[in-house]
Amino acid sequence: MKLQNKIALITGGARGIGAATAEKFASEGASIILADLNEEDVQKTAEELKAKGYQAEGRAVNVTNKDDVEALVQGVQSDYGQIDALVNNAGITSDAQLLKMTEEQWDQVIDVNLKGVFLVSQAAAQAMKAQEHGVILNASSVVGEYGNFGQTNYAATKFGVNGMTKTWAKELGRYNIRVNSVAPGFILTPMTEEMPEKVLNMMKEKSVLNDLGRPEDIANAYCFLASDEARFITGTVLNVDGGVVM
Numbered sequence: 614m615k616l617q618n619k620i621a622l623i624t625g626g627a628r629g630i631g632a633a634t635a636e637k638f639a640s641e642g643a644s645i646i647l648a649d650l651n652e653e654d655v656q657k658t659a660e661e662l663k664a665k666g667y668q669a670e671g672r673a674v675n676v677t678n679k680d681d682v683e684a685l686v687q688g689v690q691s692d693y694g695q696i697d698a699l700v701n702n703a704g705i706t707s708d709a710q711l712l713k714m715t716e717e718q719w720d721q722v723i724d725v726n727l728k729g730v731f732l733v734s735q736a737a738a739q740a741m742k743a744q745e746h747g748v749i750l751n752a753s754s755v756v757g758e759y760g761n762f763g764q765t766n767y768a769a770t771k772f773g774v775n776g777m778t779k780t781w782a783k784e785l786g787r788y789n790i791r792v793n794s795v796a797p798g799f800i801l802t803p804m805t806e807e808m809p810e811k812v813l814n815m816m817k818e819k820s821v822l823n824d825l826g827r828p829e830d831i832a833n834a835y836c837f838l839a840s841d842e843a844r845f846i847t848g849t850v851l852n853v854d855g856g857v858v859m
């Protein structure tokens with residue numbers, strides 16, 4: 614098993630890519646802490662994993678709240694003794710074209726997708742430095758490489774996530790901490806299921822495989838990057854997008 618006895622903290626783990634990543638990591642032997650804003654869903658997802666015989670628990674956390682984040686990381690450290698892998702998966706969209714985007718829409722997306730990743734990583738990196746190892750994985754997007762119509766705020770955060778990934782890889786390598794991003798293409802999850810059929814078909818056609826991705830495709834990439842098989846990989850953005858960006 615690739616993640617035997619590892620302790621993995623996954624934000625936004627209640628559903629979608631985060632939940633699929635939790636299941637993949639658990640199936641490879643990791644103990645999972647799911648941290649999500651949605652308390653009911655996160656407990657439900659953790660219960661479903663436990664019913665399959667996996668080690669998992671859910672904690673209600675808002676990644677934009679420094680007190681919440683510090684309590685989360687301290688709690689995991691005292692309950693499990695270490696944090697081997699952090700997946701900064703929590704993310705939101707609030708789309709509008711530049712000329713119509715409100716300041717509130719801008720602030721909401723920046724808060725979760727950028728500040729949230731910063732706060733959780735800063736707290737977890739302290740723990741990883743002390744234990745002299747760790748892996749931080751960030752949810753990016755193909756939109757963080759080529760922009761997207763109607764996604765000024767979201768694109769800014771995903772370009773930003775790639776910048777933080779490379780910066781932290783440079784800063785934290787000396788502590789044996791690896792940092793990478795995964796850039797999914799268009800993946801069918803509750804976030805994208807709300808999009809009109811026409812848009813989903815357009816997304817499909819952008820892939821040279823003429824397909825949309827599944828949460829498991831992204832979970833597999835996170836699992837590889839979290840495992841010792843990726844011991845020499847840091848500071849990268851791994852595209853998992855069916856050939857949308859190349």
Ligand code: NAI
Pocket residue numbers: 624625626627628629630631648649650651674675676677701702703704705725729752753754755796797798799800801802803804805
């Ligand atoms: P989703 O919307 O299905 O799930 C996101 C989870 O994050 C939800 O459970 C939500 O409650 C949680 N969350 C939101 N705000 C939070 C906060 N402040 N604190 C804690 N948890 C919070 O999203 P999906 O589609 O699974 O995406 C996961 C990540 O992958 C996101 O960062 C997204 O930007 C990225 N991504 C997704 C793509 C897709 O096609 N679905 C494509 C590229 C990137």
